[in-house]
Amino acid sequence: TYAWSDEVLKVLNDVFHIKSFRPKQLAAINCTLSGQHAIVVMPTGAGKSLCYQLPALVKPGLTLVISPLVSLMEDQVRSLTKKNIPAKLMSSSSPKQETTEILNALKDSKTDMKLLYVTPERLAKSKRFMANLQKCHADGRLQRIAIDEVHCCSTWGHDFRPDYKFLGVLADMFKNVPILGLTATATTNVLIDVQKILNILGCLVIKSTFNRPNLFYKIIEKPTSQDECMLILEKLLKGRYKGQSGIIYAHSIKDAEDIASKLRQRKLKVGCYHANLDAATRSEVHLKWHDNRYQAIVATVAFGMGIDKPDVRFVIHHSISKSMENYYQESGRAGRDGLRSECVILYRMQDIFKVSTMVFSATASLKHLYGMVKYCLNGSLCRRLLIAEHFDETWGDSDCRKMCDVCCNPQTVVKEIDLKPHCATI
Numbered sequence: 001t002y003a004w005s006d007e008v009l010k011v012l013n014d015v016f017h018i019k020s021f022r023p024k025q026l027a028a029i030n031c032t033l034s035g036q037h038a039i040v041v042m043p044t045g046a047g048k049s050l051c052y053q054l055p056a057l058v059k060p061g062l063t064l065v066i067s068p069l070v071s072l073m074e075d076q077v078r079s080l081t082k083k084n085i086p087a088k089l090m091s092s093s094s095p096k097q098e099t100t101e102i103l104n105a106l107k108d109s110k111t112d113m114k115l116l117y118v119t120p121e122r123l124a125k126s127k128r129f130m131a132n133l134q135k136c137h138a139d140g141r142l143q144r145i146a147i148d149e150v151h152c153c154s155t156w157g158h159d160f161r162p163d164y165k166f167l168g169v170l171a172d173m174f175k176n177v178p179i180l181g182l183t184a185t186a187t188t189n190v191l192i193d194v195q196k197i198l199n200i201l202g203c204l205v206i207k208s209t210f211n212r213p214n215l216f217y218k219i220i221e222k223p224t225s226q227d228e229c230m231l232i233l234e235k236l237l238k239g240r241y242k243g244q245s246g247i248i249y250a251h252s253i254k255d256a257e258d259i260a261s262k263l264r265q266r267k268l269k270v271g272c273y274h275a276n277l278d279a280a281t282r283s284e285v286h287l288k289w290h291d292n293r294y295q296a297i298v299a300t301v302a303f304g305m306g307i308d309k310p311d312v313r314f315v316i317h318h319s320i321s322k323s324m325e326n327y328y329q330e331s332g333r334a335g336r337d338g339l340r341s342e343c344v345i346l347y348r349m350q351d352i353f354k355v356s357t358m359v360f361s362a363t364a365s366l367k368h369l370y371g372m373v374k375y376c377l378n379g380s381l382c383r384r385l386l387i388a389e390h391f392d393e394t395w396g397d398s399d400c401r402k403m404c405d406v407c408c409n410p411q412t413v414v415k416e417i418d419l420k421p422h423c424a425t426i
């Protein structure tokens with residue numbers, strides 16, 4: 001135990017109303033509270049935010065949170081405010097009045113502001129903000145700097161943001177302020193690159209496992225004919241996944257609309273979700289799916305944020321994702337309740353070209369796509385082994401427990417469209 005351990009538990013229960021920590025959360029919290037730089041690597045949804053939100057309330061002073069997406073920050077500030085935690089957000093679109101108030105709060109030793117969310121370009125481009133932040137630090141009130149989606153620093157990552165490069169000055173500029181990076185990207189070269197860029201090379205990396213033992217991974221060979229492809233989906237939804245809830249991811253808005261309407265012609269109850277629908281329609285579709293009035297949602301990857309349905313039994317990819325990271329995240333929406341669920345990709349070679357035209361802008365993107373293709377083409381290695389390898393983990397052969405098509409039935413992998421339940425004993 002540490003000097004702060006009692007307080008940590010008290011805040012967990014009384015402020016966050018959470019009963020217990022998830023794996024590695026407490027390790028991350030103790031590490032950052034002891035003043036060390038650290039990087040936390042956990043899958044999406046595992047609970048990275050708590051690793052800096054909770055420490056912020058345990059010690060005096062301000063926690064600066066750098067995050068790339070204003071919408072994500074808004075969600076967080078809203079939920080913190082609901083818990084009566086003084087949190088503020090500052091972006092280039094903040095009202096002038098509010099910006100002034102926040103800038104003043106940075107200089108004010110009596111402010112109650114505990115967390116301040118900013119975009120990286122705010123840091124990079126606002127001299128006044130940096131000056132006030134330095135004042136806050138000089139007064140000993142800058143408690144910690146949390147950098148969310150920290151892989152955005154690295155051009156090796158799948159999500160590089162130029163403004164994140166600027167964050168390299170923080171370690172030097174704010175001496176003795178612990179930096180806590182957070183990401184769901186686990187590849188070693190990205191993590192080392194990030195440490196170099198942030199000038200915290202050799203810091204502690206706290207990582208929880210990416211293994212989802214209840215997910216069954218499978219590839220189905222995708223027929224060239226659109227009709228045959230729809231037949232597969234129809235059979236799956238009326239057979240194996242009858243009465244179960246799921247998501248079908250499509251490559252484009254047009255594909256999503258096409259697939260949804262063809263499935264409806266086949267008397268299936270499905271919704272369609274993509275970025276071109278207005279907000280009201282999107283939330284209605286989401287709600288109908290959530291209440292099981294739709295068996296499945298056919299969606300582009302725009303369907304992602306805010307999905308908290310625990311009993312998603314299948315996630316079918318009608319086309320491959322653009323990287324293994326993306327695939328892991330999208331397919332990971334299945335089985336949040338811990339029960340057996342299936343992650344299926346309909347794979348055909350032509351789709352590589354379809355997806356690659358979208359990501360051609362950077363050679364790094366092609367590398368990411370290649371990882372995805374390797375996963376699909378493989379017909380002899382355990383799929384979980386490939387996922388583990390990708391996230392630089394070793395899960396061991398015995399860990400699959402026949403929870404992938406290769407381990408379950410190597411003879412039929414890809415070549416045969418098997419619509420019967422796999423390994424019914426599990």
Ligand code: ADP
Nearest residue numbers: 018020021022042043044045046047048049050
């Ligand atoms: P991440 O950033 O890793 O994707 P979040 O921090 O957004 O994940 O957390 C995802 C959800 O999990 C949030 O709704 C959060 O309140 C919840 N959560 C986090 N930690 C715990 C916990 N120990 N017990 C229960 N729920 C938790």
Ligand code: MG
Nearest residue numbers: 045048049148
């Ligand atoms: Mg997060």
Ligand code: ZN
Nearest residue numbers: 382400404407
């Ligand atoms: Zn396997």
